[in-house]
Amino acid sequence: MLHLVNFPLSEAEAAKRILGRVAPKDVLLFIENGVCALDSGAPGAREIDSLAEVVEIYALLPDLKARGIGAASLLQCVQTIDYTGFVTLAVENGPVQSWFR
Amino acid sequence: MTSAFLFVFSRPPHSSLHVQEMLDLTLTAAAFDQNVSLLLIDDGVYTLRAGQKPESRECRDICAIFDSLEIYDIDCVYVEKESLVSRGLRSGDLGLAVDILPRSDVGPLMRRQTVIVNV
């Protein structure tokens, strides 16, 4: 299944809370303000990095660019995609759950 | 056609109409004879806290609405254990008998659905 995250996971326990409900082989896509969680210095970055061993992690490139997060600071485990890639992830990984705030 | 719908309540109740509008959506899906479940996580667990006095701010009795879900053939109301524990709550503090499940079972529950709604 596909999990969408649209907020930065910066408050205490947020990463643990959301990522704890993601199971191995699920796919995680960060969109909108959620891409801020993928900055290497972000509060939840370590949890995201360790989850990457069992879960594919993607970020929506236009949202990264809009927020000034470039390749230099993006977590290495993250693959970037455009809206076409977003659609393809949704096609290949149902159902889709939105973790929004 | 029957699909599995899961409605996820993750925000605190009151203050806005989102619980009411989520329930409207839930009951409409049930009226279409779909397989409907509800899941309460994070601050959504406050939705079913016992002892709410809806008359104190002229709102609907949420526990009573949840209680009536059985009439619509909705039997599955799940509450995540970790969300309760981290708020100092136990299942006995809720105004309704629910199924308590651990966080590690939330993903598998979601994977069995066709449609998941979380706002």
Place this chain on the structure above:
Amino acid sequence: MVFQRVKQLKFALQVNSAPYSSQGSETAYRFARAAMQLGHEVDRVFFYFDGVYNALGYSAPPEDEKNVVGLWTTLAVQKNIDLVVCVSAVQRRGWAHTESDNEFLQGLIAKGFRISGLGQWVDAAIKADRTLTFGGDF
């Protein structure tokens, strides 16, 4: 030569946030456009919660800003997708009363949108291969 069969799916989308107060509506729009470009179907977009504000036809941002309502109208006109605004949600928020207001409120309801009931969302979600919700921040 081997022809690869491309999987074509039917999508139903739900938009739950007002334009400009969160990015959800715009993300849904871009997703819908990309899905159709790839040959998938987006039969219906259902606007619920504060998402009903996406259908206010008098929305008129300055010319150098994006017009989210206008994007949806253009998509509906060009691609013939059904944009449905929930009647009970607009009743609560006070800008329409019944489904028959569709005829009387021309201008208030942006072109391409129509007011109808929650059953329209359930119907679309049952028929769709994938249902996605967009929104947040309310």
